[in-house]
Structure formats: structure tokens, C-alpha cells
Amino acid sequence: MVTIYDIAEKTGFSPTTVSKVFNGYADVSQKTRRKILDTAEQLGYLPNAHARSLTTKRSWTIGVLFVEPSGAGILHPYFAGVIEGFKRVATSKGYDLMFISKDIGGKKSGYLEHCKIRGVDGVVVILPDYRDPYYAELLESSIPCVLLDQESVSKSTIYSDNVEGSKRAVEYLYALGHRRIAHIGGGQSFAGEKRMQGYLQAMKELGVPANPEYIIQGSYDYTVESGKHAMEELLRCKQVPTAVFAAGDNLAVGAMMAIREHGLSVPGDISIVGFDDIEMAKFLTPALTTVRQNTYLLGSRAADMLIYSIEEGASSQSDMISVELVVRDSCRPI
Template identity: 80%
Template structure:
């Protein structure tokens, strides 16, 4: 069996330095860390998880919390991209991932209680129910947490620059000559509310009126069906909008389905811009113009921020990741 002493001999470094790398100490240079990890891989070294836990007083396990009624966190392609990059960074740093809930073996427990039972070191939180007292209990605790697309002064947070993305979308439609621009919102969510506020600000800045009935909310989990329903409501307006900015790509897909069902077409009759740049966006007909969120950077940065706190880093962190407009075929100039 390969041990840290074999790695030390191979690299010419001390066993103490090798041990520090596998136990997550920060006082080792990146060059030395890389040399040790590369040598460990070549030799086929597998760290002893039990021994490491005894040494560091950590389980090396990160919990992932989703809102439970909808399951949107795990099904939505945006979150899938974030989770994948989060996993890559976390596992490269020696952490396993575990989904947490309020139900363990049929017995109801709070999120915090679940984390204590499983020995969770920290939690990344996606789409929680803010009204759930068990969620608030988690925020009030000392357990390290990282919140995606949420706002709180209690824990570290990360999100995309929703306001800037919305500005880019509305100004692009305006540059094409559109003045009657409607909005399909993302419901009472952090991202949905930020994108609605960004839409209203952009319209005001451009001197464009927001017509009555031009703002319709989709569902909080940004489903295709709710986008379709919202677009059907917009199509009942006395004066149809010439363009629609949807707060999510799934909402935009639903809007395109509704437009087609009414005998109209995109972009000939109505232009559409989404938000996310999910994988299917470029394969739609027409290909969807959208605001791209950097899911890799969101996930990898979220993992770095949470692990920093788990490993003793002080202070609450907050990060806002840049976005960009991806122009495809779902908009036309008037």
C-alpha cells in the first residue's frame, strides 16, 4: 500500500508537507501542492478518509440543499451546470457531496439536524423556501453555508449580475427599433425580482413606457409551461408587444411555443430574448438570443468560497459574476 512516506521520498519533500497537502492546510505553495498531488496520482495513492477526519476534525462532506416541493434545483439545466462545476472543484479539494433534506429514513428532521447527524462540514443552498423555519434555523447556525441566487447578511452569497444582463437584453431590443417590449418574470425569487427591477430601470432609462399588461409573471421555478401560460396572457393584449424579454430560457421556450400556437412566428411577429443560455438555446428554431450566465465560474467560485469558510476563513463573502449577451436568430430589426 502506498503511503505519504512513499510520496515524500519520490518528491524529496518531508512527510509533514505531504500530510499538509492532503489535510487541506493553506501554508503550502501551489507549485508544491501540485507536485505532491501529481506524484500521488502516479503512484496510485488513496488517502485514508478515517485518518484524515481524525486529524482535521472534519468529515470532508459538503451538503447540497434544494427546495423540495418542485425539485427545480436538480432538473433545471442552469443549476445542472452550476452543480457540475461545483462538484469538480469540491472533489478536487478532497470533499464528497451529499444531498440533504428534512426526511431521513422516514423521520422528519430539520436541515441543521440532518447536517449534524451526517457530520456535514458546510452546505451550498439552492432555491430554498425562505418562509421555512428549518431553513432559517440553518442560516442562524454557525454551520458554514454558501447561498446561490439569494440575499442575506448572515451567510456568504454568489449570483450572476442580473441587472447588467437585463440591461443588455433590453438595450439590444431597443437598438433593433423595438419600443413595445414586454417582460415574462421569474416570480418571487431573488433572480426574478432582480431581473424585473432591471427591466423597469432599463425601460425608464431609455424613455420607454411599460404598457399595462406587459409584465406577466411566470412561475418561481422558471418552467416552460409557465412561460407558455404567461405568453398566452400577453397575446390577449389589445396591442401586441413587438418583443419579449423572458427572465429565463425555459420561460422563453414556453413563450415561443405559445406564439407558434397562435399562428404567429418568432422573430417575424415577436422577437424573444431569454436569460441563462442553457444548452438547448442554440438548437431551437430559431436559435434563441439570450443572456449567458457563466455556470462554470458560478459553481467553481461557490465551491472555493464555501471551502474557504469550512477551512477557517473569516468573514462573510459576496460575489457577483459577469454575464454577456449571446445574439442568435430570435430577434429582428423593425
């Protein structure tokens, strides 16, 4: 069985320093902490969670709140990338993850009550639903939280540069000669509103009037079905758009389905740009041009922010991750 003495011998640090790292003391440099944790992982060291809890007054558990209404659950492509990045950082620093629900022990309760019963040290909220009163209750509490794809004055937040990504998508279509550029929005979600903002800003800056007929809201859960319905509505326009920027790749997939069912082609008749760069985007026919957000980096940065808040008692922070346009085959010049 690996002990802290084995780690001390391997790293060259004293057993006291190694112990401080696993007990969460702040007087150890990040470089030293990282070397000790990496070595512990290599050697397969498992710290005694109960002993650490008694010493640090922490449970070493982080709650994961993920309410995803489309039905995809943990198979949702956004969740998969985010949670992998989050988990890698959190576990390397000695934390376990636990999913948080409203109900516990067969009784109706809220997220906050669940967090208190389980004694979590902090919560990461992925795709938060601001309409949920139980979610608002959690935000008003003193439990450290980091929110993905949301704004907050009291909790830490992290999100992709949705506005800039949308502008790049529209500017790309404009550079190909498109002027009748439609937008399938992401509904009343934080990301959806920001991506709509980017679309409108780009159209204004390029001097292209934004035709209200060309702006159709998909659902806030970004389903393929809502993308298909939105595209069918666009196909009924007197002048059908030559290009569509969809606020999510699933919306773009639905739009491509509707276009094909109407006997048209992508990009022959209509060019399509999505947002997210989900795994299947490059396997579609044609492969989807899209705005890539770095979900792994979102997750790992979120973990760093939350653990810093837990261990240092830091106030709320905010971070925005840059995006990039990935050009594939779903657009053509006109």
C-alpha cells in the same frame, strides 16, 4: 497502492508537506497545495478519510441542499452546471458531497438536524427557498454555508449579475427598433426580482414607458408552462408587444410555443430574448438569443468560498459573476 511518499517523490516536496496538505494545515502555500493535489489526482491517491477526520476534527463532507420545485430535480440545467463546477473543486480538495433533505431515518426533521447528524463541515445551498422555515433555521446556525442566487447578511453568497444581464437584453431589443417590449418575470425569486429590476431600469434609461400590461409574472420555478400562459396573456393585449424579454430560457420556450399556436412566428411577428443559455437554447428553431450565465464558474467559485470558510473560519463573503448576451436568431429589427 499510491502513498504520500510517491507523491513527495513526484512533486519534490517532503512527505511532511504532502501530509500537511491532506490534513488541512494552513501553513502551506496555495501553489504548493495545488501541485500536490493535482499530482495526487493524477496518481489516483486516496487519502484515509478516517485518519484525516481524527487529525483535523472535520468530516471532509459538504452538504448539498437543492430544493427544486419544477420537478426537473438534478436534471435542471442550472443545477447541472453549478454542481459540476462545485464538485470539481470540492473533490480536488479532498471533500465528498452529500445531498441534504429534511427527513432522515424515516423521521421528520429539518435541514439543520440532518447536517448535525451527518456531521457535515459546510453546506452549499442551490436555488434556496427563503419561505421554508427549515431553511431559515439552517441560516441562523453556525454551520458555514454558501448560498447561490440569494442575499444574506450572515452567510456567503454568489450570484450572476442579473440586473446587468437584463439591461443588456432590453438594450439589444431597443437597438433593433423595438419599443413595445414586454417582460415575462421569474416570480418572487431572488433572480426574478433582480431581472425585473434590470428590465425596469433599462426601460427608464432608454426613455420607454414600461406598460404595466406588458409585465406578466411567470412562476418562480421558471417552467415552460408558466411561460406559455404568460405569453397567452400578452397576446390578448390591445397592442401586442413586438418583443418579449423572458427572465428564463424555459419561460422563453413556453412563450415561443404560445406564439406559434396563435399562428404567429418568432422572430417574424415577435422577437424573443431569454436568460440562462440552457443547453437546448441553441438547438431551438429559431435558435434563442439569450443572456448567458456561467453556471460552472458559479459552482467552482462557490466551492472555493465555502472551503475557505470551513478551513479558515472566515466571515461571510459575497461575489457576483458577470454575464454575456448571446445573439442568435430569435430577434429581428423592425
